[in-house]
Amino acid sequence: MNKTLNQLSGSQEFIQRHVGPDADETQKMLDYLGVSSLDELIEQTVPNKIRREEMNLPSSRSEQQALEDIGVYASENKVYRSFIGMGYYHTKTPTVILRNVLENPGWYTAYTPYQPEIAQGRLEAILTYQQMTMDLTGLDLASASLLDEATAAAEAMAMAKRVSKNKKSNQFFVDEDAFPQTIDVIKTRAAHYGFELIFGKAKDAANHDVFGAFVQYTNRYGEVIDLQEVISQLQANKAIVAVAADIMSLVMLKAPGEMGADIVLGSSQRFGVPMGFGGPHAAFFATSEKHKRAMPGRIIGVSIDSNERQAYRMAMQTREQHIRREKATSNICTAQVLLANIAAFYAVYHGPQGLKDIAHRIHRLTGILAHALQEKGLQLVNKSYFDTLTIDAGDQRDEIIARAAEAKINLRVDDNGQIGLSLDEVTTEQEVQKLYSVISGDDSGLDLVSLDEKARAHESFEKGLLREKDILTHATFNTHHSETEMLRYLKHLENKDLSLAHAMIPLGSCTMKLNSTSEMLPVTWKEFGHIHPFAPASQTMGYQKMIEELESWLAEITGYDAVTVQPNSGAQGEYAGLLAIRGYHESIGEGHRNICLIPSSAHGTNPASAQMANMKVVIVNCDDKGNIDFEDLKAKAEEVSENLSCLMVTYPSTHGVFEETIKDICSLIHEHGGQVYMDGANMNAQVGITSPGLMGSDVSHLNLHKTFAIPHGGGGPGVGPIGVKSHLKPFLPNHAVRKLQGTGENNGAVSAAPYGSAGVLPISWMYCAMLGKEGLTHSTKMALLNANYLTKRLSEYYPILFTGRNDKVAHECIVDLRPLKAETGITEVDIAKRLMDYGFHAPTMSFPVAGTLMIEPTESEPFCEIERFAEAMISIKKEIEKVASGEWEKGNNPLTNAPHTQFDLLNWNKPYSIQEGAYPVQGQQDNKFWPTVNRIDDVYGDRNLLCSCPSPEDYR
Structure with missing residues (x-):
């Protein structure tokens, strides 16, 4: 009994370490939003008809226990000397x-x-x-x-x-x-x-x-x-x-x-x-x-x-x-x-x-x-x-x-x-x-x-x-x-x-959450790092068991019947998912279906992937609230019904909203013989609360480098596994060198290695194992809480472009800067660069709507950091007002000159003080992250393209 209590204590400890706000801070945010609990927030935010029951996953484990468990898998890999x-x-x-x-x-x-x-x-x-x-x-x-x-x-x-x-x-x-x-x-x-x-x-x-x-x-x-x-x-x-x-x-x-x-x-x-x-x-x-x-x-x-x-x-x-x-x-x-x-x-x-x-x-x-x-x-x-x-x-x-x-x-x-x-x-x-x-x-x-x-x-x-x-x-x-x-x-x-070691990186759609040390540790173990992808299966039993378990967990999380981890980026996952759809249609004598419907708000990789899969893209409009225009979708689905292959949809929407009609959307596409591809970029708002399979979609890719804690690595690696319903399972990728079970024997590969970027899969295994079903669900709830708290804080100073039911957002919000730009000339670029002076990376800029910032705090950021970001954005709004009032010159102010560097201090010639320009908030004198260079001239760089290392004289 005591052992069980100790294990529970250790498990809860990791959940608390992964999630930023503590219990008191969580309650403070809930009170600010006018809800009594996280469950009430979910009730107000997520449509009831897509809510799922508790996930059938193991309970959370302590860091020590998870490391011991994955260590068992590592020990089952035989590290032979490879000359393959x-x-x-x-x-x-x-x-x-x-x-x-x-x-x-x-x-x-x-x-x-x-x-x-x-x-x-x-x-x-x-x-x-x-x-x-x-x-x-x-x-x-x-x-x-x-x-x-x-x-x-x-x-x-x-x-x-x-x-x-x-x-x-x-x-x-x-x-x-x-x-x-x-x-x-x-x-x-x-x-x-x-x-x-x-x-x-x-x-x-x-x-x-x-x-x-x-x-x-x-x-x-x-x-x-x-x-x-x-x-x-x-x-x-x-x-x-x-x-x-x-x-x-x-x-x-x-x-x-x-x-x-x-x-x-x-x-x-x-x-x-x-x-x-x-x-x-x-x-x-x-x-x-x-x-x-x-x-x-x-x-x-x-x-x-x-x-x-x-x-x-x-x-x-x-x-x-x-x-x-x-x-x-x-x-x-x-x-x-x-x-x-x-x-x-x-x-x-x-x-x-x-x-x-x-x-x-x-x-x-x-x-x-x-x-x-x-x-x-x-x-x-x-x-x-x-x-x-x-x-x-x-x-x-x-x-x-x-x-x-x-x-x-x-x-x-x-x-x-x-x-x-x-x-x-x-x-x-x-x-x-x-x-x-x-x-x-x-x-x-x-x-x-x-x-x-x-x-x-x-x-x-x-x-x-x-x-x-x-x-x-x-x-x-x-x-x-x-x-x-x-x-x-x-x-x-x-x-x-600037990295997560310095500050929150509030990028909408990119989910820059904690990559915990315990998750990262197994990556450099020789039992995982020194294995050749074509080593005999008898030597890789630990890898196979770990991958099979991770795939089964991801299948349960997504509500699908099968998962493959072969795609080694989100874009590769999109491509593999579309090929599965094409394979399915060909198998039932409908290989002529080649029209892919894509909402205007979709990630740019969606239409690019569709084109690679030899599909014709038809754009579906979105309404003023950022939702798919259901009537336009209905009209276009009917128009192309004979040749409709699929709809690519992101959920929650690219606009950061839980659309109420998602089940109806999936049903409509199925009525016309099409399949539904759900982009998994925003899974961090779904895990444990809903699932793509429950909503009626047929296939999704997951970004393990977003929702499932593999770090972004400065722009890569990524892992983009796909989950599918049973009818698409026979069309998942296989591999010419190492055949995979459970899919078509002759299916082609989409990546060089049979399990893609297998070397970083221990990170996501550790993430799921340590959080367990309780922690995964709690993380999603906290991601929604942090996003809604930050949205409300900022809404008093900036217009929020899209909201869903009860004026709530999902895991991210879009701040509309276009009215300010029209009034003052201050652009979204100016605000993005000015945030550097405050010690922050900018949110996602001008996507999915030009002239906006898309902000996602994730569940891992502590309350103090969310507040620090809110205060920075509020302070910037006040600075914009100084430009609007004429107190600061248009075109020559801390926003248009941002970011400021230490180089500027050597010859300060601005019409505002060093304090106003370089140290906009208290306490920065003792702890400031300095941008290395001032604002970069993109036009000059494209007109004078140089993509090799400059000479040593230039370095000096």
């Missing part, structure tokens, strides 16, 4: 980077750098990543990273179609020796773009009339071939050539850009990022300057601030999906920023010489093993190699596999009787001896010195493929090689960024 390769390799995360970046909330809790003045450290790091990519690929322009290598290849295919001058062709060539998971994702994407794929050897690509071609360098078997001639031939036929390259090999091998490649992509995982059972891993993506407008994803560029000092910002495609919608180049809304930063810092820490040492050592060990095996009479399939060998094992295959298992070694096992292996930076001489013994059956040992001499005298690839040009010549890569220098460099960058 195929795009995933063991690597060493330098401990200075591990402790100060990957395990540091100053880095992992920051948001996407939409407010660049308080994100200069991250932006500099991403710019360094771009510079690293450009140096290694030999191309002019690089992105801030994509989701993984396979989806980057699919994006390259789509980009090739956009820019190719061979407009008549609908064929795309794919190297049959590329990684199978990459081919899988390309097939999925091509089927819905309507492209015809042609497979063959890379050297034969130019024999076909194609708009583009994709080749792997080095390929899955380890072969390194000179692509220059085939690239030249393809381009002569107006085709675009995309090359997937191994980032470590590019340290040593000739850059594909030098061979003429139009696009070069790959995974930067082996630059210090753990395998994590498949992700998250940043994909690099580079192209030539002439294709800059067509490149998917984000680009960081260099601009200037209002004092003409150098500053960084997101260039061009900052929010492309919201601007171009179904005409967007892709639906990618996030990048893998945290992982890209780690890869960039890995390159900075090692520098060009350190990377060369690592790459040459890998290559030399591979040569030693190659010669040893050949001298033993074993036949190598690949005549050239960097780090990968493929052996024709013949009738010895089963014996080799058995010896490898006994030695706790994983090799690549191909269907054609071949055995493969890839060496990596952690490979030792002893492991080379062991690999030789396992493969040859000979335990007599190797003369490594003699074999090394033979290997070095032998050409392991054509001489012309050896890199000649210097790499990473910028000062950043040639300075920070001692741990002291690296530590200070990382801290210098971290100090420039």
Whole structure:
């Protein structure tokens, strides 16, 4: 009995630590709203007809108990030494980077750098990543990273179609020796773009009339071939050539850009990022300057601030999906920023010489093993190699596999009787001896010195493929090689960024809640981090059990029958959900259904994803209260009834309101033969109170990096699993390399790894386990309370654009700044920048309505911080009144000049005091977060596009 009481006490303790306000503060907010309890608030806010019964989930656990429980799962993973390769390799995360970046909330809790003045450290790091990519690929322009290598290849295919001058062709060539998971994702994407794929050897690509071609360098078997001639031939036929390259090999091998490649992509995982059972891993993506407008994803560029000092910002495609919608180049809304930063810092820490040492050592060990095996009479399939060998094992295959298992070694096992292996930076001489013994059956040992001499005298690839040009010549890569220098460099960058470690980040729709330390701890355990995604299932039982349990919890939370965690971003989840709908309609002979209805208020990724799924978008109007215009929806559903595929709807609405008619909306779509896709971006207002399945929807994606506590990582990683009703379950994604149970055997993949970004799933498992059914429901109630309290506080000073029943909002509210703008000229941008002077990140700006701020406090913010934000907004309103009255000059006041920096103090020339400009509230003299730069000139940055690291002179 005492043990049970202790467990309950510990459980409640975590719920109280996750939720910001205590009992007294909660009651104070309830009193202010005029309700007696949280339950009464819910009654007034959430329509009764969509209220659910208690979730069938375990009760909350203490932090200690949850860590012990997930530790059991971790112990069931067998950490064998993996030489499987195929795009995933063991690597060493330098401990200075591990402790100060990957395990540091100053880095992992920051948001996407939409407010660049308080994100200069991250932006500099991403710019360094771009510079690293450009140096290694030999191309002019690089992105801030994509989701993984396979989806980057699919994006390259789509980009090739956009820019190719061979407009008549609908064929795309794919190297049959590329990684199978990459081919899988390309097939999925091509089927819905309507492209015809042609497979063959890379050297034969130019024999076909194609708009583009994709080749792997080095390929899955380890072969390194000179692509220059085939690239030249393809381009002569107006085709675009995309090359997937191994980032470590590019340290040593000739850059594909030098061979003429139009696009070069790959995974930067082996630059210090753990395998994590498949992700998250940043994909690099580079192209030539002439294709800059067509490149998917984000680009960081260099601009200037209002004092003409150098500053960084997101260039061009900052929010492309919201601007171009179904005409967007892709639906990618996030990048893998945290992982890209780690890869960039890995390159900075090692520098060009350190990377060369690592790459040459890998290559030399591979040569030693190659010669040893050949001298033993074993036949190598690949005549050239960097780090990968493929052996024709013949009738010895089963014996080799058995010896490898006994030695706790994983090799690549191909269907054609071949055995493969890839060496990596952690490979030792002893492991080379062991690999030789396992493969040859000979335990007599190797003369490594003699074999090394033979290997070095032998050409392991054509001489012309050896890199000649210097790499990473910028000062950043040639300075920070001692741990002291690296530590200070990382801290210098971290100090420039505002994160949840500093203040509330009140972004509507983005749910910047607590990412607790206990949730984060298991991510860096070797039992989770050192597992290859294609390791035998018998070695990954802990991962499988943890994932299956998390999927079952998410199914219960959402009211669906099945969940897959494969999509590795919210946008990927949208895409996977729409493909499930398409698959279902095709299965019942209604494959002609291709119309997707989308409300005008929807997230921009919705129409972009629909376009990728080869659907035609029809926009549905919203009424003056922000709800879907039911009559317009009804009319359009009837008009397109024969071809209606689905409705994409967000709930609560993008306007932050629980719409009363949601069940009627779902029923209407079903009456016309369509399916309902419910965007899960706003699930933080639903968990335990209602569910998408209960409302009548058929499929939803979830943002685990929003509702389920995976941190935003400065713009990524994200995880976007989808839940579906039973009739859609057969159409969930599968995987070519590791088949998944419970879905169609031949369904294509949407991500490179079978379980997507599995390495961060322990975070959401811990979140659900520690909160349990009580804590999850209480968190939702508190999110609604905090939002409604803040809404009422601000409503006395600003108009609130949309409210629902009883003038309540859901988890966020929209403040309408347009009347103030019309009266005073002060814009939403001015207020966003001014909030930096008060120590805050701005709310979501101009979405879903231009000229507004969308504010979401989440359940985790303490009452004092909510009050501090309210007081800041109230103070800003009073400042606007000073502009309106003429007390402060229009165009030259603390709002239009915001943010203010320490640089301003050196030469203060403003018509208001330092106190008014830089220290607008009491107490800031002792505790102030300073923006690094003044307001950044976006127009200058786009007109003078520079996306590489400035020269050292510019840094000075």
